[in-house]
Amino acid sequence: MKKTQLILLSAMAGLASFTTAHSQSKKASKNPALFTSVTYQGNDQIYKDNPLESNEFYTPILQGCYPDPAITRKGDDYYMVCSSFAMFPGVPIFHSKDLVNWTDLGGVLNNVEEFNPNVTGISEGVYAPGITYNPHNDTFYMIVTAFSGGLGNIVVKTKDPKKGWGSPIKLDFGGIDPSIFFDDNGKGYIVHNDAPDKGKELYNGHRVIKVWDYDVENDKVIPGTDKIIVDGGVDLSKKPIWIEAPHLYKKDGSYYLMCAEGGTGGNHTEVIFKSDSPRGPFIPAPSNPILTQRFFPRDRKNKVDWAGHADLVKGPNDQYYGVFLAVRPNEENRVNTGRETFILPVDWSGEFPVFENGLIPLEPKLEMPEGVENKTGTNGFVPNGxxxxxxxxxxxxxxxxxxxxxxxxxxxxxxxxxxxxxxxxxxxxxxxxxxxxxxxxxxxxxxxxxxxxxxxxxxxxxxxxxxxxxxxxxxxxxxxxxxxxxxxxxxxxxxxxxxxxxxxxxxxxxxxxxxxxxxxxxxxxxxxxxxxxxxxxxxxxxxxxxxxxxxxxxxxxxxxxxxxxxxxxxxxxxxxxxxxx
Incomplete structure (x- = not known):
């Protein structure tokens, strides 16, 4: 199902009353069930065949349905969010000091009176969040599209993600996959995926990336500032589909726009553009894509596929890293574990960033950042493998x-x-x-x-x-x-x-x-x-x-x-x- 269809379905679902649905769901039986224990045990062959050395860790770092990762940093603290759809609470959030060991902080949207996906299909609800730390006001922003309750695009804020978030602030623009960028001078911008202007859609899957000026004081987009900065994708003549999940970065005085292209599936890729201004024009890198798994045989062993929808962060020792979604299909090419969160180091020594080994078949292990100890699965850290x-x-x-x-x-x-x-x-x-x-x-x-x-x-x-x-x-x-x-x-x-x-x-x-x-x-x-x-x-x-x-x-x-x-x-x-x- 295309995202545009989901938007229409979700809008219809949002017309239902919270009070009615909530009261119906609360009709509880007087015959409760008591579950006294649970054991979940993973048994994937790839981890048996690839045991960790002392200086290694596994990717994906979040196994199971944790797609569409976005990441930000304040000092030595890293925070990462993922899509949750109709799962509750909405937008799971994780914390790390080193990009290897992560703790689960729960969900950002945990108040059912403010985010209520009560009558939506499981793939509706809320997805494709962005998270950004603004050093100018020492505030974290989580922005996301909510397909329930008529919310649309919303932003929530906090000074400390470990202590909870404020109430959703509704933003007055359409489209999906928003993220916020704050420039060196404190000025804010929002970029997001949207439909082409009315009457200008050229083919099925034709999308655009828009930018808005963001009023930081009043938490709203500034009317009339919206501008299309990417039309279709890297090369419109090739009819690229589903340019989405945009993120803005600034490095060495230039602005970089990174997006997913090709749709979440076998043609998924990550591409990069460059400009002298956050409002464009953005020129695609000649080396695109900078991450993909689409070029390799379908029947390859230990296949990882669908790689894309990424975000970048400067990690330990000033080494860049990228988090992204990908899948690990089973022997019948089924995707039962869903889209998971992977990580790779990123080489940004040249003009454009490139995911290290992101253009060859992905491997299950990575070398840990210098000075980091692998503590996954212990002391409250999320396990993997x-x-x-x-x-x-x-x-x-x-x-x-x-x-x-x-x-x-x-x-x-x-x-x-x-x-x-x-x-x-x-x-x-x-x-x-x-x-x-x-x-x-x-x-x-x-x-x-x-x-x-x-x-x-x-x-x-x-x-x-x-x-x-x-x-x-x-x-x-x-x-x-x-x-x-x-x-x-x-x-x-x-x-x-x-x-x-x-x-x-x-x-x-x-x-x-x-x-x-x-x-x-x-x-x-x-x-x-x-x-x-x-x-x-x-x-x-x-x-x-x-x-x-x-x-x-x-x-x-x-x-x-x-x-x-x-x-x-x-x-x-x-x-x-x-x-x-």
Whole structure:
């Protein structure tokens, strides 16, 4: 789906009332589900084949659905944001001192009364943020396009990203992918992607980059200052598509405009332009693109693809680095982990920056900046590579990796020494409403996800268990329900072949069980194949439904912009009815 279509769909969704949707989602059952533990274990072969040396770290630095990264720096502190779409809170933000070790600070847009994606499709909500530190007023700015609640382009500010952000300020311009730049004299500018002037669109995918003067005192664009600074892309005669994600930089007195081109897919690239003024004219570098993976064989080993949508920052020892999105497809070329955040050093010793080794097949390891120690996965730092994450939900503060969809997780869950309690909403996973599901991103092509569930459904409309979800119309539900006086585990496949119209629901398999105590549920993925199993003794797992395809959990099949999510799910609106023989 093109972004213009999403804009129209989101605008329609935004007409729905927050009060109505919120009250509907809050209809909770009196039969809560208790999840007492979770173990997520990554098992990708590439990390087994490429163990780290003491001076190395892995890229991607953020595995799973963390696309569209933007980055800024204040002193020795680096802050990075990513797209979140209808996931909640909106716009995940991370902090680092060295670009290797990152801590998760949660989400920038965490007030549901101000950012509420309650009735949007999963790929709507909010995406393509920019983050900029302004040294002239010691303030951080996060700017983003919000496809919910009629917000449009908004900016939020803070003096300290670790202490939260102010309320959204609505900005009066259209288009998407905005970012803010502050010149040496303190003057502000906004650049963004937009449609060509009316009547001047030359082909499908023809877009432009615009610049506005930004009123820093009043936080608004200055009317009448908008100007097209790139038309189409590097070479309009070649009909380039989707010039987007612009960022302005200044170096040695010149202005540089870096953009993505080619669309988020196999033709994705990063390109650079130069000017004597932030308002152009901008001349493309003769060496474009400066980052891409589009030139290499489709069947290459350990493929990384779709590289682009980047941002630059000066890192340790004055070495430039670029963060960008890319994907790691599985053996069937499926993109189940979604678009992830990668990093590369950037050589800017010449006139134009170039991503080091960004024009050859990307490798999983990088040399660490001088003097930096790899602490990923320890002391609260985000893990990468193959890792195991265990959770018993006994901590006072739930890890930020656990997220809601279309609303806050706190609306349906609570934690205690007993575990995680989910109070089921009267909504189904297939509805475009907040569901009572606590999600964790799929971060590996091969993984296991195991949970212990204490729950007894009271009727066939009650179900609790796990889901593997790409969107509301492309997911698997695996859980415990009841039929007459008997308990069952049931596996339901929900698919949306045309990406519109009715969702097709199919019971893959079900099995009657003796539910005397807790039950363990497990999802196992090996590339494109998934299995769903259960255990009543905590040790021996039985697969239900055999091996199923992960195709519907992939972006290239299900559409949209997100990766697969693995969730702890409970509902009082179940329609996954067991097959009774």
């Amino acid at each position: 193959n890792f195991t994450f265990t959770e018993n939900f006994s901590s006072d503060k739930l890890d930020y990796r656990w997220i809601g969809l279309r609303g806050p997780r706190e609306a349906f869950m609570s934690t205690s020494k007993k575990g995680l309690q989910i109070n089921p909403f009267d909504t189904n996973i297939k509805e475009k409403k907040p569901t009572s599901t606590l999600f964790h991103r799929q971060q590996h092509n091969s993984f296991t996800f195991t949970t212990t569930l204490d729950y007894k459904p009271k009727s066939e409309t009650d179900l609790a268990g796990v889901v593997a979800l790409q969107n509301e119309g492309s997911n698997y539900v695996f859980g415990v329900t009841k039929k007459d006086k008997d308990y069952y585990v049931v596996l339901q496949k929900n698919s949306w072949p045309s990406r519109r119209g009715d969702i097709i629901s199919e019971i893959v398999a079900s099995k009657k069980i003796e539910l005397d105590k807790t039950i363990n549920l497990q999802i196992t993925a090996k590339g494109d194949t998934y299995e769903f199993g259960y255990s009543l003794d905590g040790a021996n797992f039985e697969t239900v439904g055999g091996t199923v395809s992960g195709d519907i959990l992939s972006t290239d099949v299900a559409g949209g912009f997100t990766g697969a999510l693995i969730g702890l799910y409970a509902t009082s609106a179940n329609d996954a009815m067991p097959i009774v023989k």
